[in-house]
Amino acid sequence: MNERNHISIREAIRGRITDGEWAPGAMMPGETDLAEEYGCSRTTVNRALQKLAEDGLIERKRRAGTRVREIPSRQAKFRIPILRHEIEAAGGAYSSRVAFRETLKAPGFIQSRLRLATGARVLRLHTVHLSDGQPYAFEDRWVNIKAAPGVVDAPFDIISANEWLVREVPYSSGDVRFSAMAAGQIEAQALATSLGAPLFTVERTTWLRDLYITTTKLCYRPGYHMRTEL
């Protein structure tokens, strides 16, 4: 892998786009021509273009070639970290407290969200995540017991459900929603904040092929924000 080479070529091409040599909407030279011009392999040009496509600067079509986008299409990327890692990365000491844990028959909305049979059993888990002993986020999680039977006896006082599940079912797919909600009684108490406080909320549902594993709602303490670069 000739790392430096494909990065320098990528930035050279980026410069030619932003300086207007190839205008918005214009076709760019083919990979073979670019490889010849830069005296490198097509692999290298390919890697350079890949990143520019991800950045939303160019559009690559299978037969049609590569075109400069009319309007760059920006993508914000967030690493969804394990909460312990997020807190530790910010310099805090992580701890957690299981506030509620019960196996029960899935209520209707969970049955439908996890595509369960009627009567299927789930584990419901409330966890308070703390940074330096202060509430950081409150998690309301439901786990499909059939998908992860070990969850019933897992030691969630030692390892968080998040980390435990990532180890059990590491390659699941997921759906993520970001929103804002008003703290209800449970969230307000868990996060030591007032009823109705605005909480940044991340909901996630994960599955492996057609088996739904878990759905979770994570409410962060007031003032929290998630940051990334474009």
Next chain:
Amino acid sequence: MNERNHISIREAIRGRITDGEWAPGAMMPGETDLAEEYGCSRTTVNRALQKLAEDGLIERKRRAGTRVREIPSRQAKFRIPILRHEIEAAGGAYSSRVAFRETLKAPGFIQSRLRLATGARVLRLHTVHLSDGQPYAFEDRWVNIKAAPGVVDAPFDIISANEWLVREVPYSSGDVRFSAMAAGQIEAQALATSLGAPLFTVERTTWLRDLYITTTKLCYRPGYHMRTEL
């Protein structure tokens, strides 16, 4: 570009990881070996691995080769669309209303956020974005006039500041923050909601090289969520 080929090889490799042939933490064969095994070019293997690396399944190091990640590191990606496109994609009719527009000397926090000289002038703009005539989002934007002088006379009744700026300065970089805030008087009135309602909020600051262009805070109506897949 042999599109189908690199996708089928990528999915074959993904299967070997998720089926445990290459365990978490294990080294994978080199690109040359994989190319030989699959009877394809190294370019193709390279493209296949690129996507698996993005998906957080493998880790590629320049000299050390490719390793299966201990814990897959997920990345949520959001296209940050132009609001008109977002509303139209959901089937709504877009309109907007400029509620406030004034040029003034930058206040302290804007001067520091946009890295302006003392006394630098900015345009402040309040816009209500509507879908089918109903408030959808409220935007509080500040523009560095020096970075985009045309902004003073731009017809923001016809084109939104967002679209106008994307055309003027298409290749800017940016910083994005997601959070939740309580509706203040201005937001509550603009969004026809109650004081203190929890609003999902996106703040963005953009720059081109070392010239800061604009900073904007977008509050969505209550109940809004942003969705993506992992």
